[in-house]
Amino acid sequence: MAWVFDDPNFYQNFNDSYFGDVNFYTAFLISTIFNTILIKVVSKIKIYKTPVRYSMYLMALLRILFSASIAFTCPSIIYSRNAKNLYILKNGVNSLNSFGHVFLALFMSCMVMACSGPAIQYIQVSNLLSFYHVKGIQRHISIIPAFISLASLALIFFGYIPPSYKIRISSLVEAVLEEEGDTPFLIITVRFTYDSTKTGNNFQVLSQICTFFILTIMFSSIFTVIWCTVYIQKQMKIRFMASSASQKSQEQLNKALLLQFILPFITIHIPFYIVVVFPFFGIAWRTFADRIFFLFCWCPAMNPIFVMLLVKVEKIDNISKSIFSENSQRIIHM
16 A cells, blocks of 8 residues: 555545545544444334334444445546536545545445435335234345346446546546546436537436436335325324324334435435436535535434434433323322
């Protein structure tokens, strides 16, 4: 690794500020600590069904992986109006381009999984509450994120990572790379039309397909969560008594699921629409996009904290009710 430390561009920064990098590293540290703690906390909660518990374990590990990919790449954005392309550049410690491309692709893939993960958990809970619940189907539901991940990774590798053949690169990006040194980057085509006059036509189409796939997953996750929420509430009214322990346990799980959906929606969905979708309509605010891009890293970091706070509040509430019930019974016996 001596060649890395001898490189004058050992640490690259394309934002003219280290605020973003510090933000990414801090979020990674918090995410690793609290997602690890969450795994231990969930293992001690007996009211969660085994499939739901393992699903929460998996999501915690994926959040750590998501944070690691962000911390390694410290992504920065450059938008070229002339080329109609959005460039996501790797910041931070210099590395081989192949490693950088892998982690940038992993970052985008984890982003998709972070958006689809809550929807999968909602489907699992809906299936458990269904009168037509089939044993073993939970395993098939659990592997859906793996298919989404592999499909998104494949599309990102072919649609966002620059191909081996020559394609047009924005002069703005070329100037930045000449000043700061070469770095891995992704290219996202932000146009609805197909420009047959330019080179790299196949790459352009694959990039558009990849973006359409990601948007489809994100929108589908929103509609899935809405439908499952309505279905879960309907099933709760049918299956549980209003004051039953099962009802209260289900309500606690519903709150945890809702938190795990709201955070990705605020910190990933909305920033992604602003960063990627708006440029399709000629709207691009690079400074604002860079700032809102920082929200991505806080989704996997804040998620376990809110879930554990919710579990703690519910646990304290249950203990208080238990103590109150015992005291009431003592007074009655006296």
